[in-house]
Amino acid sequence: PTGYMENSISYSAIEDVQLLSWENAPKYCLQLTIPGGTVLLQAANSYLRDQWFHSLQWKKKIYKYKKVLSNPSRWEVVLKEIRTLVDMALTSPLQDDSIHQAPLEIVSKLLSENNNLTTQDHESIIVAIAPLLENNHPPPDLCEFFCKHCRERPRSMVVIEVFTPVVQRILKHNMDFGKCPRLRLFTQEYILSLNELNAGMEVVKKFIHSMHGPTGQCPHPRVLPNLVAVCLAAIYSCYEEFINSRDNSPSLKEIRNGCQQQCDRKPNLPLRLLHTSPDLVSQEATLTESRLKPVIVTSNEIHVEVERNNTANQKMTASVGNDSEPNLIDCLMVSPTCSTMSIELSAQADRILGCYVEILKMLSDYDDWRPALASLLQPIPFPKEALAHEKFTKELKYVIQRFAEDPRQEVHSCLLSVRAGKDGWFQLYSPGGVACDDDGELFASMVHILMGSCYKTKKFLLSLAENKLGPCMLLALRGNQTMVEILCLMLEYNIIDNNDTQLQIISTLESTDVGKRMYEQLCERQRELKELQRKGGPTRLTLPSKSTDADLARLLSSGSFGNLENLSLAFTNVTSACAEHLIKLPSLKQLNLWSTQFGDAGLRLLSEHLTMLQVLNLCETPVTDAGLLALSSMKSLCSLNMNSTKLSADTYEDLKAKLPNLKEVDVRYTEAW
Secondary structure, rough: OOOOOOOOOOOOHOOOOEEEEEEOOOEEEEEEEOEEEEEEEEEEEEEHHHHHHHHHHHHHHHHHHHHHHOOOOOHHHHHHHHHHHHHHHHHOOOOOOOHHHHHHHHHHHHHHHOOOOOOHHHEEEHHHHHHHHHOOOOHHHHHHHHHHHHHHHHOOOOHHHHHHHHHHHHHHHEEEEEEEEHHHHHHHHHHHHHOOOOOOHHHHHHHHHHHHOOOOOOOOOHHHOOOOOOHHHHHHHHHHHHHOOOOOOOOHHHHHOOOOOHHHHOOOOOOOOOOOHHHHHHHHHHOOOOEEEEEEEEEEOEEEEEEEOHHHHHHHHHHOOOOOOOOOHHHOOOOOOOOOOOOOOOOOHHHHHHHHHHHHHHHHHOOOOOOHHHHHOOOOOOOHHHHHHHHHHHHHHHHHHHHHHOOOOOHHHHOOOOOOOOOOOHHHOOOOOOOOOOOOOOHHHHHHOOOOOOOOOHHHHHHHHHOHHHHHHHHHHOOOOHHHHHHHHHHHHHOOOOHHHHHHHHHOOOOOHHHHHHHHHHHHHHHHHHHOOOOOOOEEOOOOOOOOHHHHHHHHHOOOOOOOOOEOOOOOOEEEEHHHHHOOOOOOOEOOOOOOOOOOHHHHHHHHHHHOOOOOOOOOOOOOOHHHHHHHHHOOEEEEOOOOOOOOHHHHHHHHHOOOOOOEEEEEOOOEE
């Protein structure tokens, strides 16, 4: 018969496969021997015929090994067959993922169905399949088998010699542990087995260094995210017992009160959020200041008693009808005298926690990894039980310190919250935060590094004045220069409205030598500011080209400029530093910064103080979207020149939507053009 086959032929029924060819005839055929006869398959060319031949041979042998290994009798024979199967996969000319995956799946099934193997049998099988693992991820069941071996025999040479290249490949090439959770678990167990060796964390440190590489830049972009994912999963597992058990899970109320007794806990309330009602608000408004009203807030994982007094009535009224739950770290805020709740981990969980927190420390020591690590940890990905555990927050403090010491803005800015309304590491390790275990040294370090990027903005100073004024004053009283400067800025920018508080800040400043000196400088600047803003002087002013920030400062300190409306600094050498002098000009309406080095930091400062500015020329300046977005608060802008800047199309659309009076815009030679 010729043509298409009417019935299929099972691979197991094929007894033999042979190549056929005829002299002087361009026919390319395969001969399949089956019970009852033979079948000829004709291909279009020799390449296709060879593909068919090797594919059929492969399928035929795979079915044979599946049958042999499905009913093992003697493990010596099984081991020999596994080695033959591996050799066949390695020598096959076929290029397909299944060529190596199929043998691994056969062995994986074999191991899952035979739990009575000896340790020696385990190691022999692992060594036999090792060549296939060099370029392939192990299947899930095989990962489970590897995990078991790491737990039972962490000091086995198989862990070092066979598993190391497998884990290295996983960390370098895995794209999503969510799709392959057992790969993450295997990596986690492998690292723990390294920690069990005599050298302990030194071996782990060498492994991390091998993953980074000897150069200053890691060539594998997936290594860091995968390592962080493994660390986060391992740390989460340490507190899983507390998280899954509602009776054992420490509530945020207990964290605040330092409750350590199981009998002190009240029965759990229904899983719902009890919102405040308008009647409750009106009743609370009549209470005296000394009385407090507790409001119970519950969810499936947290139970918080938030105390509100009558000074918070406005905020509480605004929250009526809001479905959002209280901020986690706000609930974790405790007074310095209250200690965090004592969480007792098992010995094994304690070892796991110590190992993986130490790995996070190692990762933070690499300069090229620190920006990405800070970004990954910015949303605080740890469970509340970990944040309540004193040992964990104390060990993690090293990582936060590394972020606070890094001069790069993309690193230290991650200490702040990831978005408005959420707190970050800055709040958690500030005095009064549950993780703060010092007298504010880390807090002062964080404020100091943030000074370069956002401290002079009113928003940042206002948040410090509202939430951290007490710690700032205490540290200033102890002579901390950063906090002294912060208090001076609060006075200079009129952040503090209360006269008594202002007097208290002045008394604090005058109690130390450094504070007294900086306060005297502030008073001198205020006197100069009054003279500068006194009515009189020119209405238009143009600085000569090549002028510097110092030249501008000397000029503005020479007389009164209360009438100055138009200032041109075009083609000068001024930078963002001159913004401190520009914001003191009360009548300024037109500012020309064409071809200067004025950048984003200066724009942010201008946007908060020169709200009446109408014309701004930023042509050929190094400003980017980060600074240009701040201009959205300058509602009086009528003319804006962003020619030859790093303006993006999205930022341009955003500015147009938020600046209703904008009539003249120049965006030539930008992405928005």
